[in-house]
Amino acid sequence: MPLSAQHVPRLPAAALELAARRALEGRRGGRHRSPFHGSAVEFSDHRAYQAGDDLRHMDWRILARRDQMLTRRYREERSLPVVLLLDSSASMDWGDPSKLQHATICLAALGLLALTQGDEVRIAAGANAVAAIAEPLCGEGSTSEMCRRLAAASAGPGDPARIVSSCAAHLPRRHLLVVASDLLDSDPAELARAFGAAHARGHECAVLQILTRAEIDLPAAWGACAISDPEGRTTAFACDAGAAKRAYDLAIRAHVDACARACAAARADHRLAVSDEPAAATIGRWLATRRARR
Amino acid sequence: MIAFLLPAAIGLAGLAVAPVVIHWLTRQRARPLAFPAAGLLARATGGLARVKRLREHIVLLLRVLALALAALAAAGPLMSGFGTSARPVAIVLDASCSMRQVSDGSTAFSRGRAAAARLAEALSPRPLVALVAGATTLRSSPVLESGAGAAKALLAEAQPGYGDGDLAGAIAQAVRLLSGSGDIFVVSDGSRSALSGVDTGHLPDGVRLHLVDAGGGGANHGVVSISVEPGVAVAGRPLLWRARIANYSVVDAVIPVRLACGPASRAVDLPVPAGGSALVELTITPPDAGWLTASVEIPAGDALVEDDRRDAAVQVVPALEAVVAGDGSRSDAAGALRPLVAGLTAAGFHVRLADGAALAAGASQGATLVATAGLASRDAESALAAHMAGGGTWLHVLVSDADALIRPGGAIPPTEPGPRADLASDGRSPLLIARARMEHPLFEPFAGREPLLSEISAMRLRLTPQGAAGGADVLATWADGSVAVGERRIGTGRWLILNISTAGVDTTLARSEAWPLLCGRIAAQCAAPRREDAATPVGSSILLPWLHDPSGERLDAHDGRLRPDHPGLWRGNAGRAVAVAIPASESDLRRIGGVNASTRSADDVLAEAERRPLWPWLLALAVVCLIAEILVAGAVRTVKP
Numbered sequence: 001m002p003l004s005a006q007h008v009p010r011l012p013a014a015a016l017e018l019a020a021r022r023a024l025e026g027r028r029g030g031r032h033r034s035p036f037h038g039s040a041v042e043f044s045d046h047r048a049y050q051a052g053d054d055l056r057h058m059d060w061r062i063l064a065r066r067d068q069m070l071t072r073r074y075r076e077e078r079s080l081p082v083v084l085l086l087d088s089s090a091s092m093d094w095g096d097p098s099k100l101q102h103a104t105i106c107l108a109a110l111g112l113l114a115l116t117q118g119d120e121v122r123i124a125a126g127a128n129a130v131a132a133i134a135e136p137l138c139g140e141g142s143t144s145e146m147c148r149r150l151a152a153a154s155a156g157p158g159d160p161a162r163i164v165s166s167c168a169a170h171l172p173r174r175h176l177l178v179v180a181s182d183l184l185d186s187d188p189a190e191l192a193r194a195f196g197a198a199h200a201r202g203h204e205c206a207v208l209q210i211l212t213r214a215e216i217d218l219p220a221a222w223g224a225c226a227i228s229d230p231e232g233r234t235t236a237f238a239c240d241a242g243a244a245k246r247a248y249d250l251a252i253r254a255h256v257d258a259c260a261r262a263c264a265a266a267r268a269d270h271r272l273a274v275s276d277e278p279a280a281a282t283i284g285r286w287l288a289t290r291r292a293r294r
Numbered sequence: 295m296i297a298f299l300l301p302a303a304i305g306l307a308g309l310a311v312a313p314v315v316i317h318w319l320t321r322q323r324a325r326p327l328a329f330p331a332a333g334l335l336a337r338a339t340g341g342l343a344r345v346k347r348l349r350e351h352i353v354l355l356l357r358v359l360a361l362a363l364a365a366l367a368a369a370g371p372l373m374s375g376f377g378t379s380a381r382p383v384a385i386v387l388d389a390s391c392s393m394r395q396v397s398d399g400s401t402a403f404s405r406g407r408a409a410a411a412r413l414a415e416a417l418s419p420r421p422l423v424a425l426v427a428g429a430t431t432l433r434s435s436p437v438l439e440s441g442a443g444a445a446k447a448l449l450a451e452a453q454p455g456y457g458d459g460d461l462a463g464a465i466a467q468a469v470r471l472l473s474g475s476g477d478i479f480v481v482s483d484g485s486r487s488a489l490s491g492v493d494t495g496h497l498p499d500g501v502r503l504h505l506v507d508a509g510g511g512g513a514n515h516g517v518v519s520i521s522v523e524p525g526v527a528v529a530g531r532p533l534l535w536r537a538r539i540a541n542y543s544v545v546d547a548v549i550p551v552r553l554a555c556g557p558a559s560r561a562v563d564l565p566v567p568a569g570g571s572a573l574v575e576l577t578i579t580p581p582d583a584g585w586l587t588a589s590v591e592i593p594a595g596d597a598l599v600e601d602d603r604r605d606a607a608v609q610v611v612p613a614l615e616a617v618v619a620g621d622g623s624r625s626d627a628a629g630a631l632r633p634l635v636a637g638l639t640a641a642g643f644h645v646r647l648a649d650g651a652a653l654a655a656g657a658s659q660g661a662t663l664v665a666t667a668g669l670a671s672r673d674a675e676s677a678l679a680a681h682m683a684g685g686g687t688w689l690h691v692l693v694s695d696a697d698a699l700i701r702p703g704g705a706i707p708p709t710e711p712g713p714r715a716d717l718a719s720d721g722r723s724p725l726l727i728a729r730a731r732m733e734h735p736l737f738e739p740f741a742g743r744e745p746l747l748s749e750i751s752a753m754r755l756r757l758t759p760q761g762a763a764g765g766a767d768v769l770a771t772w773a774d775g776s777v778a779v780g781e782r783r784i785g786t787g788r789w790l791i792l793n794i795s796t797a798g799v800d801t802t803l804a805r806s807e808a809w810p811l812l813c814g815r816i817a818a819q820c821a822a823p824r825r826e827d828a829a830t831p832v833g834s835s836i837l838l839p840w841l842h843d844p845s846g847e848r849l850d851a852h853d854g855r856l857r858p859d860h861p862g863l864w865r866g867n868a869g870r871a872v873a874v875a876i877p878a879s880e881s882d883l884r885r886i887g888g889v890n891a892s893t894r895s896a897d898d899v900l901a902e903a904e905r906r907p908l909w910p911w912l913l914a915l916a917v918v919c920l921i922a923e924i925l926v927a928g929a930v931r932t933v934k935p
Contacts, residue, residue, distance in 0.1 A: 091330035099330075184331050215331050229332040243346070244339045251338035252331060 003151040009280035086125035087181030095212035103180035105279040125153030161194035168198035188258035195266030205268035299370030306365035313357035356923035363916035384468035388482035390459025406508030409896035427464035428455040462491035475500035483510035487879035513543030516601030516881030541566035555588035606828035607871035615661040616643035621670035633804035637813030667691035679703030682787030687820030708766035708782035709759030730770035752801040829875035
C-alpha cells in the first residue's frame with residue numbers, strides 16, 4: 001500500500017502532545033521524563049557526596065545546617081521512545097477503507113507527531129514484526145522513511161498479544177508500545193498477560209482497537225450468509241438476520257469490553273476506533289483523552 | 295384391522311411431501327461473504343442457528359404430519375373390533391315370497407336364515423331381538439334379551455311365506471323395540487320389492503340400518519295378474535280373460551304360456567321383452583251363473599317357481615243384479631221406488647226389492663247396483679260402504695231429509711247438505727234443472743236433446759244439497775244453484791247422488807223421456823268395465839266363515855275374517871271359489887341399487903357395524919398439528935437471542 005508523507009495528517013503539536021505516563025528511557029535528550037539523573041532543572045533527590053562530584057551540585061545549605069555533605073541530583077529529560085506496532089493480519093485488510101489503511105494512517109500520524117516532538121520512533125509491522133524493528137527514526141526528516149516502513153508491512157498471521165510480548169522482551173529499554181489492531185482474534189486474557197508483562201518490564205502500552213462500522217453494528221440486511229473470515233478459518237451460517245444481528249451486537253460489545261478491561265488490568269491504554277472516521281480525529285480524540293487522564 | 299371408506303383418498307397423502315418441496319424450493323440460500331468477525335459471529339449465533347434449525351425441522355414435520363393426517367382422514371379409516379359395542383341389535387329376517395327364489399341349489403331364505411343366525415351369534419353379547427317379517431304375521435323374539443337364545447330359536451324355526459313381507463312394518467317395530475338407539479340388520483334377498491315403503495332417511499339418529507344380502511337376484515319369469523273384462527261376469531255375455539306375463543331378466547324371452555278356463559284353453563309362445571311384460575287373452579261366454587275359474591301356467595325352471603302358475607276366479611251372475619231399497623210410504627208402489635224399479639228393469643237389471651233392514655242384513659250381496667230412496671234409518675250404512683268398497687254403485691236418491699244424512703262408513707257425501715230451506719206451506723217448492731255437464735258419460739244420450747233435461751222439475755227438500763264436497767263431481771244443478779246430480783268415487787265403487795225424487799208427486803222425471811235414458815246410462819256405468827286381478831293376494835282379509843285350501847285343508851275365520859296364507863284355488867260353500875296368488879311385486883327379483891340401499895354380505899356388514907371411525911381422531915390430530923405448527927412457526931419468527 002503506497003503511503004507518502006503528504007497523506008499523513010499532521011496533528012497540531014502545540015495542542016496535542018504524545019506523552020507517556022511513566023518515565024521511559026529515551027536515548028536522546030528531550031522533554032519527557034526519564035529515569036535518568038543529570039543536569040536538568042527538575043530536582044530529584046540527594047545523595048551522599050562522593051569524591052569527584054561536581055561541587056556546584058553540593059547542597060551548601062544542608063552542609064551549613066547539619067554539617068552533612070550531600071549532593072543534589074536532578075531528573076534528566078529525554079526523548080520519548082515510541083514503538084508503533086501495526087497488526088497486518090488478514091483480518092485487518094477488510095472494509096472500505098480497510099482497517100489496515102486506517103491503522104497505518106493513524107500510526108503514521110502518531111509517528112509524525114512524535115518525530116515533530118523530537119522523539120524516536122520505531123516501527124514494528126508485518127508478519128515478523130519483532131525482527132522488523134529497526135533503528136529508531138528521529139526528526140521530521142524521517143517521516144518518509146517511517147511511511148515507507150509502515151507501508152511495507154507484510155501481511156501475515158499475527159497475534160497482537162504475542163507480538164507485544166516479544167517486543168517487550170526484545171527492546172532493551174523502556175518504550176511506549178502503541179498497538180493498532182482489531183483484536184478480533186485475540187483472547188482478552190492473553191492480552192492482559194502480554195500487556196502486564198510489558199508493563200512489568202517498564203514499558204507503557206497503548207492499544208488502538210480499530211473496527212469497521214459493519215463489525216460494530218452488523219448490517220441487518222445480511223440475512224442468510226455463508227460467512228468466513230478473511231483467513232478462511234470459520235464459517236457461520238446466520239439464517240435469521242434479526243436474531244443473528246442482535247446476538248452478534250451483544251457479542252462484539254462484550255468482546256470490546258473484555259479487551260478494554262484486559263488493557264486496564266495491565267495498565268494499558270485502550271481506545272476503540274472506527275475505520276471510516278478520519279484518522280486525525282481518531283488520534284486527536286485519543287491524545288486529548290490521554291492528556292486529560294494524566 | 296383398518297379399512298377405508300374411500301381408499302382412493304389415500305393418494306392425497308402424497309400432498310404431504312408438498313411442504314418439503316416448498317421448503318426445499320424456497321429455502322434461503324447462503325451467499326458467501328467474508329467477514330473478519332466470522333468467528334465471533336459463529337460463536338454468537340451458533341446455538342441460535344441450531345435451535346432455529348431444529349424448530350424449522352419441527353415445523354416442517356408438523357406440516358407434513360398435518361397434511362398426511364388430513365389425507366388419511368379423508369380416506370375414512372375404520373377400525374374393526376368385534377363385540378366392543380353395547381348398542382342393542384334387532385335382526386329382521388325377510389320371509390317374503392321372493393326369499394323362496396333358488397340359486398346355487400339353495401333358497402335365499404335358507405341362506406338369509408343362516409346369515410341371521412350368524413349375526414345373532416356374533417352379536418349375542420349385545421341386547422338382541424329378532425323379527426321375522428312374513429306374509430301375514432310379524433313374529434318377534436322377546437324384547438332385547440342378552441344371549442340371543444330366543445332370537446336364535448325364532449330364526450331356526452322361521453319359514454318363508456308367500457306374501458310380500460312387511461319389512462317396513464318390521465323395521466318400524468324394530469325401531470320401537472330399540473327405543474331409538476341401536477343397529478338394525480335387515481336380512482333380505484335385496485329384491486326391489488323388499489324395501490319398498492322403507493324410508494331409510496327418516497330413521498332416528500341413533501338407529502343404523504344395515505342391509506345384509508341373502509343372495510338371489512336371478513332371472514325370473516312370472517304370471518303377475520289375470521284380469522277379467524267386464525268386471526262383472528254375466529251368464530251368456532262374453533268374458534275376456536287377460537293374463538300378464540312379466541320377464542324380469544336382462545334378455546328378451548319367448549315364454550310358452552297356457553291359459554285355461556274350463557274346457558277352453560289357449561297355449562302360445564309369448565315374446566316378452568327384457569324387463570317388460572306381455573298379455574295373453576282368452577274370450578269365453580259362460581253359459582250359466584256360478585263360479586268360473588281360470589289358470590295361467592308358464593314352464594317352471596326359473597329362480598322362483600311360485601309365480602309360474604296363477605289361478606283366478608270370478609262369479610258369473612245370471613244378470614246384473616240391482617237392489618232397490620226404501621222405507622215408508624214413499625217406497626210403496628206409488629212412491630219413489632216404482633219408477634226406479636221400472637227404469638232399472640228396463641235398463642237390463644234384475645231388480646230385487648228390499649227395505650233398510652234387509653239392506654243392513656246383507657241383501658246387497660252380489661248386486662252391482664244398490665238404489666235407495668227414502669231410507670228411514672242409517673242402519674244400512676255399513677252395508678252400503680261394503681258394497682261400494684267391493685266396486686259396486688250406490689244410486690242415492692234423495693227423497694227425504696233423512697236420506698241426505700246417510701254417511702256410509704263415515705265417508706264424505708258427494709254434496710254438502712244445504713241450509714234448511716224455508717219452504718211453502720206444503721213444504722215444497724218446484725225447481726227446474728238449469729245446467730248439466732253434457733260431456734259427462736251419464737248425459738251422453740241427451741246430447742242435442744237438452745230440453746229433455748231442462749224440462750224436468752222437482753220439489754226441493756228442506757236440506758237440498760249444495761256444492762260438491764271431497765273432490766266429488768257436480769253433474770247437474772237446479773235453478774237455485776243447488777245440486778241435482780252428483781258423483782263421488784269410493785275406491786273402485788261409485789256413489790251417485792240423485793237429488794230428484796222419483797216419486798210421481800215430486801217430479802216430472804219419471805214421466806219424462808229422460809228417465810229411461812238416464813237409467814240406461816246408470817246401468818252401463820255401474821258395473822266395473824274391468825277387474826284388474828281376479829285373484830286375491832296372499833294374506834288379504836276375506837269375509838267368509840271358512841275355506842278349503844287347494845289340498846283340502848279347512849281354514850276357519852277368526853273374527854269373521856279369513857287370511858289365506860298360501861296361493862292356489864281355495865273353495866268355500868256352494869261352490870264358491872277364491873283364487874289366492876302371491877303379490878305381483880314378488881316376481882321381480884331384480885336387485886335394488888343405490889348407495890343407501892345396497893346390500894352386502896353378512897360378514898362385511900357385521901365388520902362395518904363393529905368398526906369404529908378413526909377419521910374424526912385423525913382430523914383432530916391434524917388440527918392439533920396445525921395449531922402446534924402455528925405456535926412453533928411463530929416462535930421461530932420471534933426467537934430472542
